[in-house]
Amino acid sequence: MKKVLLTLFSLTLVMVLAACGNNNTANNQAAGQTPANSGTTEPAADATTEPAAEPVTLVVGASAKPHAEILKAIAPQLEAQGVKLEIKEFTDYVQPNVQLAENQLDANFFQHQPYLDAQNKDNKTDLVSVTAVHVEPFGAYSQKIKSIDELADGAKVAIPNDATNGGRALILLAKNGLITLNDDTNITSTKADIKENKKNLDIIELDAAMLPRQLGEVDLALINTNFALEAKLVPTKDALFIEGTDSPYANILVSRPDNKDSEAIQKLAAALTSPEAKTFIEEEYQGSIIPAF
Numbered sequence: 001m002k003k004v005l006l007t008l009f010s011l012t013l014v015m016v017l018a019a020c021g022n023n024n025t026a027n028n029q030a031a032g033q034t035p036a037n038s039g040t041t042e043p044a045a046d047a048t049t050e051p052a053a054e055p056v057t058l059v060v061g062a063s064a065k066p067h068a069e070i071l072k073a074i075a076p077q078l079e080a081q082g083v084k085l086e087i088k089e090f091t092d093y094v095q096p097n098v099q100l101a102e103n104q105l106d107a108n109f110f111q112h113q114p115y116l117d118a119q120n121k122d123n124k125t126d127l128v129s130v131t132a133v134h135v136e137p138f139g140a141y142s143q144k145i146k147s148i149d150e151l152a153d154g155a156k157v158a159i160p161n162d163a164t165n166g167g168r169a170l171i172l173l174a175k176n177g178l179i180t181l182n183d184d185t186n187i188t189s190t191k192a193d194i195k196e197n198k199k200n201l202d203i204i205e206l207d208a209a210m211l212p213r214q215l216g217e218v219d220l221a222l223i224n225t226n227f228a229l230e231a232k233l234v235p236t237k238d239a240l241f242i243e244g245t246d247s248p249y250a251n252i253l254v255s256r257p258d259n260k261d262s263e264a265i266q267k268l269a270a271a272l273t274s275p276e277a278k279t280f281i282e283e284e285y286q287g288s289i290i291p292a293f
Helices: 002-030 064-079 095-101 113-123 163-175 208-217 225-230 263-272 275-285
Strands: 056-063 083-090 107-112 128-135 139-141 156-160 194-196 202-206 220-223 250-255
Touching: 056 064, 056 095, 056 263, 064 083, 064 107, 064 128, 064 225, 064 263, 064 275, 083 095, 083 263, 095 107, 095 113, 095 250, 107 113, 107 263, 113 163, 113 250, 128 263, 139 225, 156 163, 156 208, 163 220, 202 208, 208 220, 208 225, 220 225, 250 263, 263 275
Parallel strands: 056 083, 056 107, 156 202, 156 220
Antiparallel strands: 107 250, 128 250, 139 220
């Protein structure tokens, strides 16, 4: 009888111990603990890991050539820094500033400082330059003559009709001896400021974007380089005369006072003046466009 009782006691003890072991395992798993002999290791959470920042999108207005091309060239460089470019191309010089002032754009890239100053004054805006990028030497083109010596008395000469580029064209005509101005340094000169016009040139003011298309209708046209490039003209070869490399009219990246110091705009400015941008400008445009940095 004693042996039977001892056997029953032993079996009961074994069952109790087994139940305790199962409860401990369940409790450990419920508490997020892994048994030492389970053969698996749960990765520890890294409390310092932060989610990757969402890329910032910048909407930038630009003329198709060369501005949009330059922006496209640096886009991969910016994307690697978390800035995505959305490039909006324009064929005029008015809407890029209008849309920037109205917050439809984050920045624009198409103009020089004198033009921006005139636009701010005329439209009561306060757009600001962020950085200078390149110079586009302004040139004179013709389909009718090969040199300015062939320019006849009373010849038709087309210039841009906006204040600063019109003045710039008149200054270039004066520097090449075709007219004399009251002040050949005044960027806002108009036809009224012509002091002497020995050849009686018929100076016609047209929208800057229209000038390449009117080239066959006039004897000489003074054309902004971006529009000359769009018309497949090569400024260094096709221009009868052209501004020197010391032109003060550097094209600039422009934004608003409220965002000019933002990290994304500053990254864009740095990319536009990077060694990669300089190499692209020099190799792509072969002197027709000159880095200003």
